[in-house]
Amino acid sequence: MTAQPAQTISVLGAGVLGLWQALMLARAGHRVSLFEQTPEPFVHSASLYAGVMLAPEREAETAEPLIRELGHEGVADWRALYPDLISAGSLVVAAVRDRAELEHFARRTQGHQALDAKAIESIEPDLAGRFPAALYFPDEAHMPAPAALSFLLAKVRRAGVEVMFGYQFEPQHAGLIVDCRGLAARDMLPDLRGVRGERLIISTPEIALRRPVQLLHPRHPLYVVPWGAGRYMIGATVIETEDDGPVTVRSALELMGAAYALHPAFGEAQILDMGAGVRPAFPDNIPRAIVRANERRIFVNGAYRHGFLLAPVLARAVAGYLEDGTVREPILTLD
Numbered sequence: 420m421t422a423q424p425a426q427t428i429s430v431l432g433a434g435v436l437g438l439w440q441a442l443m444l445a446r447a448g449h450r451v452s453l454f455e456q457t458p459e460p461f462v463h464s465a466s467l468y469a470g471v472m473l474a475p476e477r478e479a480e481t482a483e484p485l486i487r488e489l490g491h492e493g494v495a496d497w498r499a500l501y502p503d504l505i506s507a508g509s510l511v512v513a514a515v516r517d518r519a520e521l522e523h524f525a526r527r528t529q530g531h532q533a534l535d536a537k538a539i540e541s542i543e544p545d546l547a548g549r550f551p552a553a554l555y556f557p558d559e560a561h562m563p564a565p566a567a568l569s570f571l572l573a574k575v576r577r578a579g580v581e582v583m584f585g586y587q588f589e590p591q592h593a594g595l596i597v598d599c600r601g602l603a604a605r606d607m608l609p610d611l612r613g614v615r616g617e618r619l620i621i622s623t624p625e626i627a628l629r630r631p632v633q634l635l636h637p638r639h640p641l642y643v644v645p646w647g648a649g650r651y652m653i654g655a656t657v658i659e660t661e662d663d664g665p666v667t668v669r670s671a672l673e674l675m676g677a678a679y680a681l682h683p684a685f686g687e688a689q690i691l692d693m694g695a696g697v698r699p700a701f702p703d704n705i706p707r708a709i710v711r712a713n714e715r716r717i718f719v720n721g722a723y724r725h726g727f728l729l730a731p732v733l734a735r736a737v738a739g740y741l742e743d744g745t746v747r748e749p750i751l752t753l754d
């Protein structure tokens with residue numbers, strides 16, 4: 420596969436990775452079609468279950484340093500594209516008995532400010548008196564997944580991409596394939612695995628948070644993300660299984676317990692939805708594009724917990740490879 424100025428490209432899968440690929444490749448001048456197997460947008464996409472937090476600093480607590488570095492690029496790309504991105508930073512809090520956890524989190528991350536109770540109250544008045552200390556990450560951002568995905572899809576269409584839902588793809592008509600099928604690509608990427616993430620959507624007029632708040636918890640990174648109009652996403656479990664069945668009682672209790680510990684007013688909230696998505700992941704949990712030149716196929720997959728954060732970065736890596744052959748390792752590799 421040689422670098423060419425304009426190619427005919429079939430992108431498979433309209434999750435967040437496929438949408439960003441289609442958009443950036445069309446903007447680079449390629450003739451792009453986007454094929455999604457489901458008749459309706461996003462109904463079988465892990466992307467629909469995301470928070471969505473763009474949290475390169477907080478993710479660095481458990482992720483490779485590369486995720487932080489690339490994540491800042493991803494945040495900048497989203498800021499440039501999406502006017503409704505909410506750039507209000509994020510907070511990390513811990514119960515008084517878990518104060519040591521907060522200190523540990525602070526040591527493992529950068530780009531935060533330590534807040535005392537008064538400072539917490541000044542930026543999140545509804546958390547007044549609830550926590551003695553917090554970490555504030557001012558450069559992080561968030562957005563509701565359904566609105567962001569619909570926005571991206573509209574952008575893709577406006578960029579001239581032919582978009583086909585409910586389409587049985589026929590490779591002989593494809594040109595170059597950019598394969599963003601998520602976990603379904605395991606038929607060709609055997610080391611891909613699924614990591615279940617459960618989340619709730621709740622609604623309450625009783626409390627108004629402005630930014631995502633993460634409550635440190637021994638088992639899961641539990642957080643509450645304000646989606647506007649009194650709605651909150653509460654997420655998310657991280658479970659090594661590919662089961663995409665309904666939320667379990669244990670997980671629902673943990674998620675609701677986190678929200679209630681953050682503020683008892685969440686006890687009166689209505690539960691609008693509960694659901695589980697399965698994140699596609701490689702063994703090292705680092706998303707990447709894999710070029711299989713002899714098959715004229717580029718896989719973009721393994722987004723794990725970073726699909727929204729890194730989708731633009733992966734799209735730029737693929738566009739750069741097609742432009743002049745640049746191999747941006749480790750997020751683009753030749754197979």
Ligand SMILES: Cc1cc2nc3c(=O)[nH]c(=O)nc-3n(C[C@H](O)[C@H](O)[C@H](O)COP(=O)(O)OP(=O)(O)OC[C@H]3O[C@@H](n4cnc5c(N)ncnc54)[C@H](O)[C@@H]3O)c2cc1C
Nearest residue numbers: 432434436456465466469470472601616696722726727728
């Ligand atoms: C609860 C939860 C919370 C999360 N929170 C965040 C967050 O805050 N920030 C963040 O960055 N990430 C977050 N993530 C991770 C993020 O959602 C994933 O990394 C991302 O959605 C993966 O996107 P994808 O496009 O690879 O896969 P998907 O969204 O699953 O898309 C794959 C698409 O391919 C389609 N497809 C399958 N087979 C075919 C075929 N043969 N032909 C055509 N189409 C096909 C599928 O129907 C699907 O629409 C979260 C995930 C979960 C589950």
